[in-house]
Amino acid sequence: MRDAMIFEGGFSDVSRDSARAFRSAMNAMAHPGRKFDLTGAKPPAPLSEAAAGLLLVLADANTPVFLTGEHDTDLIRGWITFHTGTALATTPDQASFALGTWDALLPLRQWPAGSAEYPDRSATLIIEHPGEGETARLSGPGIQTHQDCALPAITPFRDNAAQFPLGLDFYFCQGSTVRALPRSTKVEAI
């Protein structure tokens, strides 16, 4: 039973489903705060379809994934390692990807934010987020004028953007939808 839950739920047509899921992930990153569908993965709970899809498209043996809080279960570990071949990170500073709820991922400073020479060597946080919280006004690359969107908090994201070009990039997943917040986005409270 447990094995069946681990072995199932990947993309049915790996290369084509991955291409579609990546397009959603890329559109989200290129349009901060805007919502996109990311479907095709059927992971064990409480991992969402969108978060699982992101890991299927992006994670592999070269990108340690750190699981936090309620997402750090045997079943989810088994599912992710079977479908992506990733080596799970044992400490936050190794993580290429970190997965969990907002509270479980805090404090943000524990995740790698890149270096001045290589700002790309930074973690991407995949946050399971029900879409509530404070309404923020976003502006910057990818946004024509401004984009309003609900974030779990404001200050941590404003501080993250202040480190630019260093910093973390975020995906907020809710069911089969995803929004992104790259470090380049300016975040203000309304």
Add this chain to the structure above:
Amino acid sequence: MSDYNFAYLDEQTKRMIRRALLKALAIPGYQVPFASREMPMPYGWGTGGVQVSAATLTPEDTFKVIDQGADDTTNAISIRKFFEKTANVGTSEKTEEATIIQTRHRIPETELQEGQILVYQVPIPEPLRFLEPRETETRRMHALEDYGLMHVKLYEDIARHGAIATAYAYPVMVQDRYVMDPSPIPKFDNPKMEMAAIQLFGAGREQRIYALPPYTKVVSLDFEDHPFDPSKAEHPCALCGAEDSYLDEVITDDQGTRMYVCSDTDYCESRRATGHIGTEGTQPEEVFA
């Protein structure tokens, strides 16, 4: 080609490129190193663009390839055929129908929209490379936002020639942080880089990927007393009469007679199809057929 994966590259390689693309979008103008693969076409012939396209294409996409603005140049045809075979995607020569446009040296004249992706083939991604050949040095300059060398070079141009002597691959400042090479597009195209489409840049041989999300601030470097000038030949297109498009100069006889025609073949044909005819032009054949 059925022995190869969808869009040629294996999934492992696509994942690596996709991660680089997302970081590139998150840090506009910064060159992300990636482990470029040998492709079945030579380095320098668009392998960076091809790898980016391969990692980005979905089965539903409509793919267009231009080289020097034209769909029918030999290398554009070769790349278009490659993806017709390996990804079985639809193709088009119409800028507005395409969802992904791979380009070498031009930005289409027709304004791109949200939902479209422009993939550039880049030979030398480092804008500082011809001023400083060492990667360790240029990387440090970007880290420290130390662009003095570039400003000195542009200033010396003005002192010597009275103008900045760079006609293509004219450097830009992205979102007030990174100096970026726009690839060898004519400087006429630079102002178009603030656009609604996603722009992805792939340099295969040099192993770099960079990107511009839509509406990113892109400013061509200049000086207050010598503002950037995106000028082009002051002629209308001889075929379609357009006065707003970038023109190729064509020598038409042994006496060296010149004519000027749109470098963007789709733009020129579309204009002629809607009745815009220049001094030497006719309506495209399809109209009569």
Add this chain to the structure above:
Amino acid sequence: MYVAVKGGERAIDAAHDWLAEERRGSPEIAELSIAQIREQLALAVNRVMAEGSLYDPDLAALAIKQARGDLIEAIFLIRAYRTTLPRFGSSLPVETNHMACTRRISATFKDAPGGQILGPTFDYTHRLLDFALMAEGLPAAAPGSGAPEGVTSPGAPPPEMPRITDFLNRDGLIQEEHPDAETPPDLTREPLEFPANRALRLQAITRGDEGFILGMAYSTQRGYGRNHPFVGELRFGTVSVEAEIPELGFSIEIGDIELTECETVNQFTGSKTEPPQFTRGYGLTFGHTERKAISMALVDRALRWEELGEDNAGVPAQDEEFVLSHSDNIQGTGFLEHIKLPHYVDFQSELELIRKLRAEAQAAMHQEAAE
């Protein structure tokens, strides 16, 4: 009326058909077989394997046939094929101490345990065209007639062949090499990053262009970073490749490959941190490719200036970025040949700029003359 040139697609197809015809040559002449290339052009096959970074003599022979004998083109075919292959795992480091040597020479000692084995070499041949080869159909040389006793005997693992440099090492006369447990970076899976470590440098050089590496090595001999090399040892032969199978929990032999290994012994008068002693350069290449292996050892030695506390003389062979960024002939040939592609747009923008600058310069001259 002007009609733009069309028909690029038809032109490409026609060019490819023509190429296929030219590749075959006259149909009156028998077609080359892959086996003929593999057996009779073995050194070409070796170079394609070495720089293609893929050990497969049949595929290398196929690539040479398809490329009409253009070895860089053949290397390109192999590289483009190689990059699509799945990775099943990594082998254990090969034990060149246990190489079954068909050739093994030292320039530093007249004789040493293991002996000098000349092997199948061009050395000492007189480079006179052998017109007898033009008359085909001569009887083949008797198999094994050249190989010394015991050298090629199959079956039992070859005994350990002592290393010349070990004799120097025992007396403390040569700088010691320390084993490094770290997995070397993989140039084909990660972007090249500077500064590189020695493992990465060696990897880049071993698949680098033979001509380029030879030129770099030669430049050190002529004084651009001179380091007085002797061929401490050059060996060529067969080693077995072993891989750890996780499911089994032990390693098994997965096949044999031929390698050329060269260790140079270089004079070193000492530095602030190191006493006077000999130092080493190292070369290891697929197949019988000894010009490349020796060149590699010289370039490796030149690139070690920092580690050995030498001065940087500012010469090309000491410059890691210069050597590594320009040694790959597939990158080089692609970028070089891409200037054949149309550049009308760039050229047009340059043309306009030149005209504009000229017009302005002329206007300024006229104004000066008027004043």
